[in-house]
Amino acid sequence: MSNQRRPLIAGNWKMNGLATAATSELKELVALAKDHTAPKCDILICPPATLVREMASAAENSSVQIGGQDCHANDSGAHTGDIAAEMLKDAGANYCIVGHSERRADHGESNAVVKAKAEAAHRGGLIAIVCVGETLAEREADKTLDVISDQVRNSLPNGATASNTVIAYEPVWAIGTGKTPTPLDVATVHAHIREELAALMSDSAQVRVLYGGSVKGSNAEELMAVENVDGALVGGASLKAADFWPIVATSI
Template identity: 35%
Template sequence: MKKIFAGNWKLFKSPAETRAFMSKFKEVMGSVTGEVVFFPSAISLEAACEAVKGSAIKIGVQNAYTQASGAFTGENSAQVVKELGGQYILIGHSERRSIFGETDALIADKVAYVQSLGLTPMLCIGETLQEREATHTFRVLETQLLLGLAKADKAKPIVVAYEPVWAIGTGKVATPEQVAETHTDVHSILTKMGFTAPILYGGSVKPDNAGQLIKQAHVSGFLVGGASLEVDSFQKIATV
C-alpha cells in the first residue's frame, strides 16, 4: 500500500504564504516516494490549488458540509473543493469534534457525501488521555469507525488517520509499541467491517521520530500538524 504524507495546516498560512511554500516544496518533491497531501485553511484553498498545478501534490480542505450549497453560513462546499482541483476532505478531526461539537452521525453523513462526489475522505479517529488510561482505546476507536463509516461505500477510496488526542500539538508522542498495537487494532476493525484503507498516524510527528514510527505495523504514512508548516521538516518526514 502506498505511503501518504499529509499536512494539516489548521488556521495557519495566508494565500501569499501558501503560494510561497508550494513553490519551495515543489523543488524537493522529487525526493518523496509516497503521495503528498496538504490541507490549507479554506481561505487559502484556491491559492494552494493554483500553486500545485502540474505537480503531483494533492490538496484537500479541513472540513466540508454535507451539501453543495445553501443557507449554511461559515461552512465549506466539497463541490467547490472538487471544482478547484482538490481531492481530499479531512473529516472528524478531534478539534472539530471537541471545539465545534461534531457528532459521529454528522461525520458519517460527511463521509458519504464526500465519496458521492468522487473525492476521498480522510477520517480522523482518536482517544483522549483519560480514555487511554481507562483502557478504553479499542472501544472508542471501534465506535468512531462503526458510526463514522456507517454510510460509507466500501468500494470507494477512504483514508483513516489515527491521532491520539493527547498527542496532538502537545509534544507527546505515542511510543512505537503503542502505535503498532493501536494501528493493528484499527486494521482489524476495518477488516471486520469490510474496508481496506491506508491508516495514517498523527500526533506530534517530527523528523526525528518519523523514521521509527513509519516502520510500525499498519502505518501507511502520517497526518502532520506543526511540522508540516516548514518545507524542510515536512520534506524530511515525507522521505522516511
C-alpha cells in the same frame, strides 16, 4: 508499513497561512518533490479553504496534491460559513479531512456528523480522511480500543472503500503536545483499526491507516516503520517545507 499500500504523507495546516507566505512554502515543497520524479508516496497539503484554489494552481502538474480540512454534509444551502465538498473539488482539492478531534471537540461533531461528512466528501468526488482517536482521560481509563472501535464503526459510511477513504489515528493527547505513544502503542491501535475495517469493508486490506499526533522529522522514521502505519497526518511540522520534507522523505 505495508508494501501493498501506497503511503500518504498529509499536512494539515489548520487555521494557519496567508496567501504570499503559504504559496511560497508550497512552491518550495513542490520543488523538493520534483527531485523525485516517481515518489513512492502520495504527498498532500490541506490548507485553509481560503487557499485551496491558489495552492491547487501552484501545485498543478506536480506530485503534491491539495485537500480541504472539513466539509458540510450538504452540497449547498443556507449554511453560513460552511463549505461543500463540491466547492472544495471545484477549487482543486482531491481529499478532505473529516472528524478531526478539534472538530469533534470544538464543534461537538458526533460520529453521525462525521459519517455524513464522509459521505458528502465521497459524493463530491473527494477522498475522505476520517480521523479517530482517544483523549487522555479515555486512555488512562483503558478505553482506547473501545473508543476507536466506536468511532471507526460509526464514522464510516456504507460506501467507504480503499479508493475513497483513508483512516487517520490521532490520539488527542498527542496532538501538538510533543508527546507520542510508543511504537508498540501505535502498532496495537493500528492493528485494531485494521480488524475493525475487516468487518466493514471488502477491500479493508488496501485501506491506508495514517498516524498523526506530534509527528516530526526526528520521530517520523520510527513511526513510519511501525506495522500497519501507512503514512502520517502532520500538523505543525507541515507548515514549513523544510520541516515537512524530512517526514515525506521517510516514504520516498
